[in-house]
Amino acid sequence: MQHIIDRFISYVTIDTESDPNSNTTPSTKKQWDLANKLVEELKAIGMNDVTIDDNAYIMATLPSNVDHDVPTIGFISHFDTSPDFTGANVKPQIIRDYNGKDIVLNPEKDIVLSPDYFEDLLQYKGQTLITTDGTTLLGADDKAGITEIVTAMEYLINHPEIKHGIIKVGFTPDEEIGRGAHKFDVKKFGADWAYTMDGSQIGELEYENFNAAGATITVKGKIVHPGYAKGKMINSMYYASEFINALPNLEKPEHTEGYEGFFHLYSIEGKVEETVLKYIIRDHDKDKFEARKALMEKVTLDLNTKFESEVFDLDIKDQYYNMKEKVEPVMHIVDIAEEAMKALGIKPLIKPIRGGTDGSQLSYMGLPCPNIFAGGHNFHGRYEYVPVESIQKAVEVICKIAELTALKQ
Numbered sequence: 209m210q211h212i213i214d215r216f217i218s219y220v221t222i223d224t225e226s227d228p229n230s231n232t233t234p235s236t237k238k239q240w241d242l243a244n245k246l247v248e249e250l251k252a253i254g255m256n257d258v259t260i261d262d263n264a265y266i267m268a269t270l271p272s273n274v275d276h277d278v279p280t281i282g283f284i285s286h287f288d289t290s291p292d293f294t295g296a297n298v299k300p301q302i303i304r305d306y307n308g309k310d311i312v313l314n315p316e317k318d319i320v321l322s323p324d325y326f327e328d329l330l331q332y333k334g335q336t337l338i339t340t341d342g343t344t345l346l347g348a349d350d351k352a353g354i355t356e357i358v359t360a361m362e363y364l365i366n367h368p369e370i371k372h373g374i375i376k377v378g379f380t381p382d383e384e385i386g387r388g389a390h391k392f393d394v395k396k397f398g399a400d401w402a403y404t405m406d407g408s409q410i411g412e413l414e415y416e417n418f419n420a421a422g423a424t425i426t427v428k429g430k431i432v433h434p435g436y437a438k439g440k441m442i443n444s445m446y447y448a449s450e451f452i453n454a455l456p457n458l459e460k461p462e463h464t465e466g467y468e469g470f471f472h473l474y475s476i477e478g479k480v481e482e483t484v485l486k487y488i489i490r491d492h493d494k495d496k497f498e499a500r501k502a503l504m505e506k507v508t509l510d511l512n513t514k515f516e517s518e519v520f521d522l523d524i525k526d527q528y529y530n531m532k533e534k535v536e537p538v539m540h541i542v543d544i545a546e547e548a549m550k551a552l553g554i555k556p557l558i559k560p561i562r563g564g565t566d567g568s569q570l571s572y573m574g575l576p577c578p579n580i581f582a583g584g585h586n587f588h589g590r591y592e593y594v595p596v597e598s599i600q601k602a603v604e605v606i607c608k609i610a611e612l613t614a615l616k617q
């Protein structure tokens with residue numbers, strides 16, 4: 209267990225925050241610091257064909273140790289952390305034998321991680337938790353995933369009695385800014401399927417995510433001196449509010465859960481002359497997703513008709529799709545993960561992701577890729593924590609999936 213703690217801490221103490229405003233890959237130079245370290249570590253534990261490309265995508269191979277043909281499977285994690293909260297100077301704290309009470313992260317600043325607010329903590333009573341010092345995020349998203357994959361590969365190398373086929377490992381930059389899969393060379397990776405180790409609590413297994421689109425509505429107004437504006441001024445901000453109110457009031461993130469989709473207005477910038485509304489559209493169901501986009505088009509058309517001019521301009525762009533469509537035809541890849549968890553006494557929590565993962569993009573790039581828990585909670589903020597026991601269990605899940613995949617052939 210100390211081995212896992214040491215490895216995890218050696219990763220989270222390297223700042224790898226990504227930057228959505230950068231056009232380079234990786235988006236920040238500092239991501240190379242951890243990437244280069246990971247390359248050396250993969251070589252040191254005995255992985256084959258360890259490569260890093262110009263964009264810092266890392267790949268490595270664990271050769272098969274059986275004579276028969278086995279599908280090649282992969283495990284993928286990302287080494288960047290979210291720009292939502294600082295990842296510089298992470299000072300992890302280790303809480304052994306957690307007593308189920310408040311954890312004072314930072315006495316000076318009075319920052320407390322409390323089970324009164326974060327009830328999930330209670331299921332880890334008696335376990336070892338790694339937390340922040342309250343001033344940074346932790347980076348368990350997704351350095352827990354990297355710790356798990358490296359540790360599992362090391363374990364399989366040291367235990368040749370566990371039989372497995374070819375295992376591929378992939379570590380990516382820039383997942384947190386939605387670009388982790390963009391430059392992933394699926395062909396070079398060469399796996400039949402893969403798993404991202406990027407979920408949250410122990411047991412999570414996910415193969416459904418949102419279909420996603422972004423919409424920009426530009427509303428044109430007409431500016432005239434307000435004292436002489438009668439019959440002439442068009443105030444784009446009032447028109448924009450008509451658009452907002454024409455969409456279903458309860459189909460918003462704050463009113464939806466489970467499989468319920470939504471329209472989310474996340475930005476308004478307005479003056480009399482022009483107002484720009486920015487939305488994201490989300491739905492697990494493909495038909496409902498298309499219907500949402502069609503509704504926005506209809507509202508635009510109706511309002512332009514009502515105001516007898518082209519006041520509203522709508523631009524919709526698809527962002528990613530539900531991986532379910534690509535995973536369902538190869539459902540055995542989810543079944544194997546589920547079976548692995550059950551064999552280890554872990555209760556699988558199969559539920560739809562209300563977001564996207566790198567795996568959803570990879571699935572559409574030809575690499576079906578469900579998501580498995582990495583163990584952490586409260587991602588992207590100061591209350592992030594991870595139980596070491598969950599990391600250990602994820603290591604075991606990886607090894608068991610490798611074993612089951614070879615057994616089934």
Ligand SMILES: [Zn+2]
Nearest residue numbers: 349350383406
């Ligand atoms: Zn992540």
